[in-house]
Amino acid sequence: MNRRNLQKIEHFVSIDTLDKNYITELIHRALLYKAGSSYHFLEPKFVTTLFLEGSTRARYSFDMAQKKLGIKSLDFDVKSSQIENGETLYDTVLTLSALGVDAVVIRSYEEKYYEELINSQGITCSIINAGDGLGEHPIQTMTDLMTIYESFGTFEGIVIGIVGDMVHSRAAHSNMRALKRLGATLLFYGDATWTVDEFKQYGKYVTFEEVLETADVLMVHRMQTEAYHAGYSETEYFSKFGITKERYEKMKDTSIIMHPGPVKRNVELASELLECERSRITTQIQNGVYMNMAILESVLA
Ligand code: CP
Numbered sequence: 001m002n003r004r005n006l007q008k009i010e011h012f013v014s015i016d017t018l019d020k021n022y023i024t025e026l027i028h029r030a031l032l033y034k035a036g037s038s039y040h041f042l043e044p045k046f047v048t049t050l051f052l053e054g055s056t057r058a059r060y061s062f063d064m065a066q067k068k069l070g071i072k073s074l075d076f077d078v079k080s081s082q083i084e085n086g087e088t089l090y091d092t093v094l095t096l097s098a099l100g101v102d103a104v105v106i107r108s109y110e111e112k113y114y115e116e117l118i119n120s121q122g123i124t125c126s127i128i129n130a131g132d133g134l135g136e137h138p139i140q141t142m143t144d145l146m147t148i149y150e151s152f153g154t155f156e157g158i159v160i161g162i163v164g165d166m167v168h169s170r171a172a173h174s175n176m177r178a179l180k181r182l183g184a185t186l187l188f189y190g191d192a193t194w195t196v197d198e199f200k201q202y203g204k205y206v207t208f209e210e211v212l213e214t215a216d217v218l219m220v221h222r223m224q225t226e227a228y229h230a231g232y233s234e235t236e237y238f239s240k241f242g243i244t245k246e247r248y249e250k251m252k253d254t255s256i257i258m259h260p261g262p263v264k265r266n267v268e269l270a271s272e273l274l275e276c277e278r279s280r281i282t283t284q285i286q287n288g289v290y291m292n293m294a295i296l297e298s299v300l301a
Contacts, residue, residue, distance in 0.1 A: 161215030
């Protein structure tokens, strides 16, 4: 297919390093892939996914994206690797790089784990961050941006409501940073103990009613284990922060619901809303494959 070259990026680790033009370019490329476009690398490319935390969506959407692009995937099984015997992440990635891997997609419980990898002289492969502790989840954010753009065609003036435990959600952190920069208005609702001054530069804390009645996009987040520590049972969480059928009725007819997954049905969201007409939760999963194709093309081409 005849098309402009996608901007090349060496590492894909933080939403803050991606400028507005690049974000727009990636969204359009992902939409092209979704419309059936394909891409073939001139040389063989080798990619490994190295997940130190559990994952279904991020890991397998990258697997799917690699297969669609004809990339040769190396299956890295943490449990049967020397990580189990104490080999560090740095030495593991150094080894994969020496083996000839072109990019490693990593999820770690450690915030900013990627810094020593991308600043290394010895590691020559690209790093794609699929989540770093409580830090960021830039690939989820790119998928979410694509999904919002697909529904509204713009970010300017779109009201985004973020509900639930946004403090312990890395996807919420990346999303608020990107969406503010792209011209969206952000409203937050969550437990008072999850109010963080840093977030006030991106949006404002309001009542649940205001979020429900004004949001174009309602971003619901996972009940993190910290919520249990805050003293909420699942039933209490649902009654205080959950998107019940009654709360859904208060939303605008044109609004959409998003959730990065995994969803706890009847805790964060009434079970029947997960697949309702205005839910984009499965669309986010589909879009993840196409966005990851665009990211891989940009990193490897
Ligand atoms: N959204 C997301 O990263 O989901 P997984 O934890 O299943 O990968």
